[in-house]
Amino acid sequence: MRGLKDKVVIVTGAAGGIGKATALRFAEEGANIVVADFVDGSGTVQEVEAKGQKAIYVQTDVTKIESAQAMVAKAIEVFGRVDVLINNAGITKDAMMKKMAKEAFDAVIAVNLTGVFNCTSAVLPNMLENKSGVVLTTSSIVGIYGNIGQTNYAASKWGVIGMTKSWAKEMAKNGLRFNCVAPGFIGTDMVKKIPMEVLQEKILVKVPAGRLGEPEEIAAAFAFLASDDAKFINGAVLSVDGAATI
Numbered sequence: 001m002r003g004l005k006d007k008v009v010i011v012t013g014a015a016g017g018i019g020k021a022t023a024l025r026f027a028e029e030g031a032n033i034v035v036a037d038f039v040d041g042s043g044t045v046q047e048v049e050a051k052g053q054k055a056i057y058v059q060t061d062v063t064k065i066e067s068a069q070a071m072v073a074k075a076i077e078v079f080g081r082v083d084v085l086i087n088n089a090g091i092t093k094d095a096m097m098k099k100m101a102k103e104a105f106d107a108v109i110a111v112n113l114t115g116v117f118n119c120t121s122a123v124l125p126n127m128l129e130n131k132s133g134v135v136l137t138t139s140s141i142v143g144i145y146g147n148i149g150q151t152n153y154a155a156s157k158w159g160v161i162g163m164t165k166s167w168a169k170e171m172a173k174n175g176l177r178f179n180c181v182a183p184g185f186i187g188t189d190m191v192k193k194i195p196m197e198v199l200q201e202k203i204l205v206k207v208p209a210g211r212l213g214e215p216e217e218i219a220a221a222f223a224f225l226a227s228d229d230a231k232f233i234n235g236a237v238l239s240v241d242g243a244a245t246i
């Protein structure tokens, strides 16, 4: 990919799943990585270093703006700047609407929506000063089409699309780009929580590709959208879902 070598890339939720695969893909492209996660991300750091790139782990709770700001400050202290932010940390707390507790709604919004606001607001001063930067966010097909049992999650994943489009309109003139990737069902710990019969009989049967996606297939979309090949793509949502949504 053009233009990723020596870039400083923050990936939230990079201790595992899609975030880890994304950190490793950017390392393969020659970038240096900030692994920002609530849980220990030192395994991802070691794998990035094994690819010959630099990486740090900064323990981060994206729901707290002070934590997001401290993480970005550490990134700038160590690497001097931030070129790319990938807002990827996310959680589910699924329940039918009639059974969904207010706490489950608030918890998902706090990570998946407020967390994206917090981290983006924390990187903006540096990106605006540099007159360059890319902010990419993991939305979901659930954000665009809704899903049974996911009122809270769908609201958060639709919400990040609205924020992304607003930011593109506000700050394209400053040299900044904002885009979302909307994955289908990807084989990570998040999907392991779906009851097996629901996954097999209600979800996978509707995916023309007939399989779960792989974290690396989402990482590839992020690498493209962060690269110079995507330099006129701003405010877009790229679906990566094995035709699940057509």
Ligand code: CAA
Binding pocket: 092, 094, 095, 096, 099, 139, 140, 141, 142, 147, 148, 149, 150, 153, 183, 184, 185, 186, 190, 191, 193, 194, 195, 197, 198, 202, 203
């Ligand atoms: N799609 C279609 N049908 C679904 C469904 C889904 N996602 N989830 C549940 N159903 C169906 C069940 O098969 C069941 O159907 P029948 O009445 O015909 O048997 C009915 O809805 C009721 O389901 P449950 O008996 O399981 O009801 P429950 O109250 O015990 O549990 C639930 C409800 C917590 C929502 C549980 O069904 C569940 O976890 N479903 C999966 C929800 C889901 O798809 N989550 C995606 C997580 S991965 C993710 O979010 C990543 C991403 O961005 C794609």
Ligand code: NAI
Binding pocket: 012, 013, 014, 015, 016, 017, 018, 019, 036, 037, 038, 039, 060, 061, 062, 063, 088, 089, 090, 091, 111, 115, 138, 139, 140, 141, 182, 183, 184, 185, 186, 187, 188, 189, 190, 191
């Ligand atoms: P995962 O559960 O493997 O990874 C999520 C990561 O986010 C974990 O490492 C977790 O510690 C971290 N995290 C959670 N709360 C945090 C917080 N408050 N602060 C910092 N980090 C926190 O899940 P997966 O699948 O890799 O998900 C990554 C993103 O992709 C999420 O935003 C998810 O909603 C999204 N997504 C996932 C899909 C899937 O099918 N797996 C499909 C569409 C979107």
